[in-house]
Amino acid sequence: MERLNPRVRVVWLLVAGLRAAMLGGLLVGGAATVYLTGIWENAPQLLVWGALGVAVALGIVRLAIAWRRYGVWRFEVQDDALYIERGVFTRVKTVVPYVRVQHVDTRRAPLERAVDLATVVVYTAGSRSADVAIPGLTPERAEELREELRRLAIESEGEDAV
Amino acid sequence: MSTLHPASVPYRSISRSINTGFLFFLVGVFASPGGAGTNILVIGGMVAVGIALGVVYEIAYYKRFRYELTGDTFDVASGVLSRRDREVPLRRIQNVDVGQNVLQRALGIAAVDVETAGGGQTEVTLRYVGEDEARRLQRRLRRGEATDEAEGDAEDEDEELLFELQRNELAVLSVFTIDPGASLLGGILLSFASGFDPSTLIPIDVLESDLPGTGLIAIAWALLLFALAAWVLSAALTFSRYYGFRLTRVDDELHYERGLLQRYSGTIPLDKVQTLTIKESVPYRWVGYGSLAVETAGYAPGQSGSRGAESAVPIAARDRVFALARSLEPFGETDLETPPARARERYAVRYVAVLCLIMGVGYVLAATTAVVQDWYAFAVLLFAVPLAAHLKWRNRGYHTGDQYLTTRTGFWRRTTKVVPYYRVQSVIYHQTVFQRRRRLASVTADTASSASFFGRAATAYDVDAEDALELQRTVEARLQQRLQERKRQRTVGRWFEEVASEDDRDDPGVGRSSEDST
Numbered sequence: 001m002e003r004l005n006p007r008v009r010v011v012w013l014l015v016a017g018l019r020a021a022m023l024g025g026l027l028v029g030g031a032a033t034v035y036l037t038g039i040w041e042n043a044p045q046l047l048v049w050g051a052l053g054v055a056v057a058l059g060i061v062r063l064a065i066a067w068r069r070y071g072v073w074r075f076e077v078q079d080d081a082l083y084i085e086r087g088v089f090t091r092v093k094t095v096v097p098y099v100r101v102q103h104v105d106t107r108r109a110p111l112e113r114a115v116d117l118a119t120v121v122v123y124t125a126g127s128r129s130a131d132v133a134i135p136g137l138t139p140e141r142a143e144e145l146r147e148e149l150r151r152l153a154i155e156s157e158g159e160d161a162v
Numbered sequence: 163m164s165t166l167h168p169a170s171v172p173y174r175s176i177s178r179s180i181n182t183g184f185l186f187f188l189v190g191v192f193a194s195p196g197g198a199g200t201n202i203l204v205i206g207g208m209v210a211v212g213i214a215l216g217v218v219y220e221i222a223y224y225k226r227f228r229y230e231l232t233g234d235t236f237d238v239a240s241g242v243l244s245r246r247d248r249e250v251p252l253r254r255i256q257n258v259d260v261g262q263n264v265l266q267r268a269l270g271i272a273a274v275d276v277e278t279a280g281g282g283q284t285e286v287t288l289r290y291v292g293e294d295e296a297r298r299l300q301r302r303l304r305r306g307e308a309t310d311e312a313e314g315d316a317e318d319e320d321e322e323l324l325f326e327l328q329r330n331e332l333a334v335l336s337v338f339t340i341d342p343g344a345s346l347l348g349g350i351l352l353s354f355a356s357g358f359d360p361s362t363l364i365p366i367d368v369l370e371s372d373l374p375g376t377g378l379i380a381i382a383w384a385l386l387l388f389a390l391a392a393w394v395l396s397a398a399l400t401f402s403r404y405y406g407f408r409l410t411r412v413d414d415e416l417h418y419e420r421g422l423l424q425r426y427s428g429t430i431p432l433d434k435v436q437t438l439t440i441k442e443s444v445p446y447r448w449v450g451y452g453s454l455a456v457e458t459a460g461y462a463p464g465q466s467g468s469r470g471a472e473s474a475v476p477i478a479a480r481d482r483v484f485a486l487a488r489s490l491e492p493f494g495e496t497d498l499e500t501p502p503a504r505a506r507e508r509y510a511v512r513y514v515a516v517l518c519l520i521m522g523v524g525y526v527l528a529a530t531t532a533v534v535q536d537w538y539a540f541a542v543l544l545f546a547v548p549l550a551a552h553l554k555w556r557n558r559g560y561h562t563g564d565q566y567l568t569t570r571t572g573f574w575r576r577t578t579k580v581v582p583y584y585r586v587q588s589v590i591y592h593q594t595v596f597q598r599r600r601r602l603a604s605v606t607a608d609t610a611s612s613a614s615f616f617g618r619a620a621t622a623y624d625v626d627a628e629d630a631l632e633l634q635r636t637v638e639a640r641l642q643q644r645l646q647e648r649k650r651q652r653t654v655g656r657w658f659e660e661v662a663s664e665d666d667r668d669d670p671g672v673g674r675s676s677e678d679s680t
Contacts, residue, residue: 080642091598093591093631095638099645100587125459125610126587 001074001085007115008136009070014111016066017059024055065089075134077148080156082122084132096132100124101153106142107133118142122149163228169269170290171224178216186212229288231302236276238286250285254278256458258303259428260296267425272296276303304415304429324416325475325486327407331451335404335477338445341396404476409486416456416490418474430474434458436611437620438487438580442480447576452483456490457611493566493580498559504600505558505624510551512596517543560605560622562636565644567607569620579620583637584644585609591634593627603630607637 031051034040068088075084081097105121112118112135119135120142137145186208219242228239235249257277266272271290278285291299327335405422416430435456442452456474475486487493517540524537553573561568567586570578586607593603606621625633 081638087592089595091591091593091603093634095589095634097586097588097638097641099642124587124608126608132588 004136012066016062020059020062027051027055098152098156104149167292175217175220179213182212182216258300263424322411325409336397336401339400436609440578442576459610496561496568500559501624506555513547581620583640601627603627
C-alpha cells in the first residue's frame, strides 16, 4: 500500500484552518451583532465568548481530522483494479477496476502548487465514484501514476464502458 | 437528409405563440401607462409582434433542421441563431422515445427523443416528425445500423407481449400514487374553485363562515379538502399517464406504450440494462403488488425531466413482477442473507437516540417557553422502537448469485435491486464510526445507471465487517470473470463471422442470399 506525500498535510491543514476561520468568523460575528445591536435586549456577554469557544473547539476538531486523515489515506495499484482506503470517521474502501476507467486527469490547485504536489483524478461512468481522486502526490509520481493508469485502462480493454 | 414534418411549423408556432404572446401580453400590461391600466392597442400590438416573431422563428427552425441516418451515425444539423451539427454514434444510443399528445395525434405528428449515456439531458429531440417516420426512426436507431426498407414488415411479427396493465391494477395505481406536482396544483385549484383568494391559501375569515367549526377545526377542514383535491387530481393524472400501458419485447429490446391524453412510447435496449429495481411499497405489499424499474445509463424509461424516475412496470402482482424481471435478467432464486442480529440493536439504539433528542429539545422548550408543554408525549413511541428496528432489520439483506448481486432495503418502500456483475463500475466499502463499534460495514456496487444519481445505488447495508470485505472482493472478482467470459464469447462470435464471410467469398451466390436474409 502506498502512502501519500506527508506534505499533503500542509494543504489539508491550511484548507481546514481557512474553513474553520470562515465558520468561526460567521459564528462570532453573528453573536457580536446580536450582543451589540440589541436585537436581544440584555444579551449576556457570555454569548460572544461562548460563540468564540465553540468556533475554536470546532477549529481544533477540524484540524485534528485533517491531521488524522493522512494516517488513514492509502492506495494501491493492484493487478486489475485501483484500490483506495480513506476516511477518518467513515472508513471508505473503493475498488475501481481498470476496465471501468474512462479517463485520468492530473490536477494542481494553487495551494498544492505552493507545496509542489498534485492530484490524480480517475473518472468512471459510475454515478457514485465519477471522480476518484488521489491527492498528495509529487508531480512526478502523479504523472507516472496517470500514465500507468492510462496504460492499464487501455490494456484491460473493456467492451462498452457502460 | 430529411426534414421535420411540415405540420410541425404550425404546431410549434401555435405553442410558441401562446408562450411568447403571453409573455408580451404581460410585458404589455406592465408597459402600458398606469392608472387607466390597459391600452388595448399597445397590448394587442405587442401580442401580434410576439406571434409574428414566433412564426418567423419556427419557419427558420424548420428550414434549418436536417437529420440523416447514416450507416453508423445519426446526424442532426439544427439551430437558427447558433448552429449545431451533431453526429451521434448509433451504438451509443440508449433509448429512443416517442411522445404524442391529443392535438399532435390529430395532426399526425410525434416528438422523438434520443438518449445517450451520461449527461442529464436528452441528446437529440425531433420536434416534430410524422408518426410513421417516428416509428421508423425508433426502430432504425435502435437496430444499431441502417437496414433495408424491406425489414420493416418483419419487425412487428416477432413482437412478444410481456405485460399489459389490467384495469384493477390501474385503479390501485391511481388511488395510491401521490404526485407532488398534482398536490400543488390541487391546492391552487381548490383555492380557485371555492372562490378563495389564491394568494392566501387558508384564509381563516372565509373558512369560518363557510365551513363548520372555527379556528383549528376550520384549518383542519381546509387541509382535508386540500388533501382530497390533491389526491383526486393526482389519481386522474396517474390514470391518464398509465392508461393502456403495454410492454412488449422485440428481439433484444423492450418497447413500452402508455398514456391517454398524451401517448408515449419508448424503447429500452436490454443489452444496456444496468440495474433492475423492484419496489414494493407498504400499501402495494398488503395487496401483493409491486413495481419494476429497468434502469439504463441514459435514464429510467418514461422519466422525463423533473418528474423523476417512473417505472418500466408501474404496478403488477408480485409474481408477475418477479417473473418479468427474471425474463429480462435470469437472476434465479434470491435467498437474502439478513444482516447479523447486532445490526438490529443498532437500529433500536438509533431510534431511541432520535426520540431522546426530540424529547430533550421539547423539554428545553417546555422549560423556557409556554408554547410546548407535553414534552414527554413522544415517550409512547419508545414502545414501537423494538418493532421498528426489527422491521428495518428484517427487510435488509443481500445475495451474491453467479451473475447477479441482489440487495434489499427499506420497510415502507422495500426496494430490491438486481445488478449484473459486469455492469459494476466500482465497489465501495464504507463503515461509519457507529458501524465500526459493532463490526459492521456497508458495500455499494456502483453502476452507470443514471437513476442512482437520484435514488440510491445497490447497497448491502450492515454486513458483518469481515463478510463485507469478502463481498467487495467477490463482486470485483466476478466482474472481471464475467467480462472475460463476455470477451471470449465475442471473440468466438467474431471468429465465426470471419469464417462465414470467408465462405461467402468462395461462393458469391450464397453470400448474397445470406446477406439478404439477415
